[in-house]
Amino acid sequence: MALYSERRGIPITLIATVICKYGIIQASDSNLTSPSGLVGAGPKVFRLGFVDGALSLAGTYSVGTVPMDRWLAACIATYAASATPSLGGFANHLATQLQSSPTPGKARLFHIAGYVKDAGGLHPEFYFVRNIRGINATTGDYEGVTPTYQVTEDFWTRDYPQAPVGMFAAGNSQRYFNGYTPGRIAYYGAMQKLQEFYEQVWHEPSWKFRRPASLDELAAFIRLELETINTLFASSDYPSPYIGGDIQIESIPAPSGAISL
Numbered sequence: 001m002a003l004y005s006e007r008r009g010i011p012i013t014l015i016a017t018v019i020c021k022y023g024i025i026q027a028s029d030s031n032l033t034s035p036s037g038l039v040g041a042g043p044k045v046f047r048l049g050f051v052d053g054a055l056s057l058a059g060t061y062s063v064g065t066v067p068m069d070r071w072l073a074a075c076i077a078t079y080a081a082s083a084t085p086s087l088g089g090f091a092n093h094l095a096t097q098l099q100s101s102p103t104p105g106k107a108r109l110f111h112i113a114g115y116v117k118d119a120g121g122l123h124p125e126f127y128f129v130r131n132i133r134g135i136n137a138t139t140g141d142y143e144g145v146t147p148t149y150q151v152t153e154d155f156w157t158r159d160y161p162q163a164p165v166g167m168f169a170a171g172n173s174q175r176y177f178n179g180y181t182p183g184r185i186a187y188y189g190a191m192q193k194l195q196e197f198y199e200q201v202w203h204e205p206s207w208k209f210r211r212p213a214s215l216d217e218l219a220a221f222i223r224l225e226l227e228t229i230n231t232l233f234a235s236s237d238y239p240s241p242y243i244g245g246d247i248q249i250e251s252i253p254a255p256s257g258a259i260s261l
Helices: 068-080 087-100 155-162 181-202 215-234
Strands: 014-020 023-028 031-034 037-041 045-047 053-059 108-118 121-135 142-153 174-179 248-253
Touching: 014 053, 014 108, 014 121, 014 181, 014 215, 023 045, 023 053, 023 108, 023 215, 045 068, 045 248, 053 068, 053 248, 068 087, 087 108, 087 121, 087 142, 108 174, 108 248, 121 155, 121 174, 142 155, 155 174, 174 181, 181 215, 215 248
Parallel strands: none
Antiparallel strands: 014 023, 014 174, 023 248, 031 037, 045 053, 053 108, 108 121, 121 142
16 A cells, blocks of 8 residues: 555655644544555554653655554654654654665655753654655645655744744644645635635624634534545545545644743
8 A cells, every 4th residue: 555656656645734823733634555556545644652642654655564553653652652752752753763674765754743841841843754855946846755754843943933923823834744745725715715715704793703712613614625635635636545535634732831932
């Protein structure tokens, strides 16, 4: 089974991570496809357990001959048994384990998000683990599968310090999303258009619609966004429904005592 185009090495799926003042959402579609068609469905979002966090994945759905869901469950369990497990430590552990079991030419992307406690307090972090060089600025395609994995923390140390003052307090969120290029770009467009529509509805004086006021309410909006892309692929001329199936969501509420974003 694969979530992967063997011809081009492109991750075939759609994963999204959302960080807001209410907590963290990890979401994904569930289709497993090959160049010849749909081969089933499988878990792409995994709760970590040793911290308040979860992982989502796009790319080849196996490591060697082991299906990714079994391989990841074992990887998480092994790391959880270490002396002082941490979110960043797991991200690097995952990269090391993948590099020691290489599958040449196969792209893999992982979102790892959760809550971390340090001297400054309890706060969210987002780690991006991948074996691609980057994204083409013109086409949006992923470029270059590498034998090594890069690990970066992109929220707390990079994006949050640059966020506009009051952005999160006002109910906005930080989004990260990856996957099959046409689906990923369509997802970005859908988010923009839907947000414009929501703003119009929320600001209608005679109506009582409002912004999401809880993590569960926000998760319903994220589900709708991914379902929009699922629907596009269900009515397309692609050889396989590269993005589709049931939407998988893990919601991680902000723990008591977490820093207010």
